[in-house]
Amino acid sequence: MSAYYQFCPVAKAMELLDERWTMLVLRELLMDSRRFNDLRRGLPRMSPALLSKRLHQLSVAGLVRLDGGLYTLTDAGRELGPILEAIGVWGARWIGELGDPDLDPKLLLWDMHRRVDHDAVPDGRSVVHFEFTDVAGPTRYWWLVIAARAADVCDDDPGFPVTVTVHGTLRRMVEIWRGDVSWQGGLRDGALRIVGPEHVRRSLPDWFALASYATAQRPAAVS
Amino acid sequence: MSAYYQFCPVAKAMELLDERWTMLVLRELLMDSRRFNDLRRGLPRMSPALLSKRLHQLSVAGLVRLDGGLYTLTDAGRELGPILEAIGVWGARWIGELGDPDLDPKLLLWDMHRRVDHDAVPDGRSVVHFEFTDVAGPTRYWWLVIAARAADVCDDDPGFPVTVTVHGTLRRMVEIWRGDVSWQGGLRDGALRIVGPEHVRRSLPDWFALASYATAQRPAAVS
DNA sequence: CGGTATCCACTACGATACTG
């Protein structure tokens, strides 16, 4: 962790925070991932060695404490919450372009699974099946099993009857998830369809709380 | 600029913002430095090649525009202002410890010179002379010449009569500047003294607007 | 499940010098 040799608190803060991955680790912790392997699921391209190193650095800096196998934010760490939200809003407003490699279905499902609004989902077991038509290979199909106020991501068929299917491009699903377009707008042109009984088709959007940055107003398009 | 391959707007934002120096360049731009060499004065340990590269990256990303030799923030860039302020407040609260190499008198004077409250300084020319008793060598003495609603930093004697002298440790002056202690508290134990006519001694603190993070409340000390 | 260890490739960065 290299120093700036400036007394400015922004510089002192960034000595810690501007290292690669650090802010994303904090984002995961703020999303209530507390176990090492849960953190890894939100950071699949980060090597375990590096994640371990960052967690140590954050703990030395006093933002994180390891407590019985659980990484917990301290007050100092938790106070970065509003800042990370603001960065998310800023990013949603100003960094709109997503490359194809940014579209990782594994991350999307992991993200969705932890933002299920269990009060909006019918009692019993519900299975949401995804088919991403622009994805080839084994990551084309996903299942989200929601039961007993918990949600599990499956990358192969769990065998339960499917309640509703989301069929269409991963890109469009991500755009909806990020709030680039509304559910309504995103379903309009057929790039994405919800397939299932009418009442489920109608209510599915309410099963998930979109990310906090999703409601960020996008700047008026430049002419 | 290496990618995270995540669609999350925080990740997309940090791809740009977490590179070394980038946030400090933005800080300088938000402080209204717009010329290349003014930016350098606020970033003395950054090589000109790297500063140039960062400015290019920021301009490609749409945060900065070069306009007749002046680097200007776009709307996107200016919207990072509140975020940088929040990071400054967070840093002031949680990263209190300053190493000796963090105490750069050149940066302190550069910072002070641009936060002079000209309405609080008497008309005509005022010269504030600094002697930092914990600094050896040529950076021990500084002069701040305030006249005609402008302020200039001199690292050798400009020859004008000195209006008031600030005499004491650089560390204490930085602590006051950052808001770690008040002017009053910082002057109490004699580590720093203001030497000059009584009315000037009294009013000198008002000649400067402390940094925006200076008023940040420090967390209660941990026992 | 929850990490460490090892190794290599790369490249970003710092230092310095130089130019229009």
Place this chain on the structure above:
DNA sequence: CAGTATCGTAGTGGATACCG
């Protein structure tokens, strides 16, 4: 004043394997 050019290295981070 406003940058480029060049060069060497430190060290980060990616991949993979392995351990308790």
